[in-house]
Amino acid sequence: MSPAHPASVPQHRRSLPLRVGTRGSPLALWQTRDFLDRVTRFCPVLRDAKAFEEHAIATSGDRIQDRKLAEIGGKGLFAKEIHEALLDGRVDFAVHSLKDLETEMPPGIVLACTLKREDARDCLLPGPGLPPCDPVEPFAALPKGAVIGTSSVRRQSQLLHMRPDLQVVMFRGNVQTRMRKLAEGEAAATLLALAGLRRLGLEPAGSVAIDPEVMVPAAGQGIVGVTVRADDTELHELLAAIEDPEARAVSSAERALLAALDGSCRTPIGGHARMLPDGRLRLTGLVARADGSFLLRRTEEGPAADAVRLGAEMGRALRRDGPADLFA
Numbered sequence: 002m003s004p005a006h007p008a009s010v011p012q013h014r015r016s017l018p019l020r021v022g023t024r025g026s027p028l029a030l031w032q033t034r035d036f037l038d039r040v041t042r043f044c045p046v047l048r049d050a051k052a053f054e055e056h057a058i059a060t061s062g063d064r065i066q067d068r069k070l071a072e073i074g075g076k077g078l079f080a081k082e083i084h085e086a087l088l089d090g091r092v093d094f095a096v097h098s099l100k101d102l103e104t105e106m107p108p109g110i111v112l113a114c115t116l117k118r119e120d121a122r123d124c125l126l127p128g129p130g131l132p133p134c135d136p137v138e139p140f141a142a143l144p145k146g147a148v149i150g151t152s153s154v155r156r157q158s159q160l161l162h163m164r165p166d167l168q169v170v171m172f173r174g175n176v177q178t179r180m181r182k183l184a185e186g187e188a189a190a191t192l193l194a195l196a197g198l199r200r201l202g203l204e205p206a207g208s209v210a211i212d213p214e215v216m217v218p219a220a221g222q223g224i225v226g227v228t229v230r231a232d233d234t235e236l237h238e239l240l241a242a243i244e245d246p247e248a249r250a251v252s253s254a255e256r257a258l259l260a261a262l263d264g265s266c267r268t269p270i271g272g273h274a275r276m277l278p279d280g281r282l283r284l285t286g287l288v289a290r291a292d293g294s295f296l297l298r299r300t301e302e303g304p305a306a307d308a309v310r311l312g313a314e315m316g317r318a319l320r321r322d323g324p325a326d327l328f329a
């Protein structure tokens with residue numbers, strides 16, 4: 002695609018470097034560099050090594066390691082301090098894993114751009130004591146009663162629904178920390194987003210991607226989103242130009258679903274959309290009880306232009322058909 006209006010990003014209109022906010026984890030830094038690569042490919046005037054400055058920002062989600070995210074307030078925790086830096090003018094834009102970004106941006110901040118999706122699937126990683134996973138029956142190799150490490154209520158509920166005999170223990174920390182815990186035998190296996198593993202070059206032998214119909218991924222999983230101040234039209238335009246329209250469409254449906262359901266951040270919620278060859282969207286939504294005793298899944302199709310309506314309607318339908326206490 003040729004640049005829409007490369008002339009709209011002149012170096013002389015604002016002072017360089019542009020400061021980009023990010024979490025400090027290896028995955029967040031990888032995603033930030035990948036994003037900056039895309040920007041400079043689009044806008045060669047920014048190819049100068051000093052055009053950008055990375056600001057790694059520690060978030061509450063990074064600091065609090067001993068409790069489930071759902072208990073300490075959920076999503077916004079990985080973004081709060083980064084939003085503050087953006088609003089204070091300490092950074093000019095910020096790079097997020099979309100699945101960690103709340104569905105409603107704080108006043109003054111907009112999600113200006115969604116980048117091409119990496120694989121959205123969850124991945125099952127067997128620990129050193131287990132044989133490689135079977136791609137067709139990924140969970141078959143887990144012995145009865147095996148301990149699985151995850152802190153995601155979404156992964157936990159779907160796993161326990163299929164295999165009520167399994168036990169779940171909390172696994173938090175960044176991708177490397179969780180893989181170390183697995184190597185040290187804290188659990189027989191763990192579940193991680195394939196996108197993070199791929200980006201870090203850590204896809205281990207014996208691990209297997211799980212079909213999104215078997216384990217519905219989180220809304221936005223595998224997509225990177227970039228935020229800017231709402232009044233920064235110059236950066237807003239630059240970022241709109243490198244947006245991936247398919248990532249925008251699928252994530253709009255998934256995030257509208259999540260927004261319509263977000264009664265409690267402790268509720269396990271899955272949302273996954275894909276673009277069909279005819280350009281329509283196919284959206285799967287899921288709500289469940291954390292212990293796996295209840296699980297409700299729906300799939301609908303609709304025009305990509307109606308992504309938000311498709312997601313919002315499915316969210317309302319899941320809320321209507323699920324037990325009332327799930328959304329209390």
Ligand SMILES: NCc1[nH]cc(CCC(=O)O)c1CC(=O)O
Pocket residue numbers: 098099100101176192193194195196197221222223224225
């Ligand atoms: N909540 C942590 C988090 N946020 C984004 C990713 C992976 C990358 C992505 O989904 O885009 C991960 C790790 C994981 O869930 O395994």
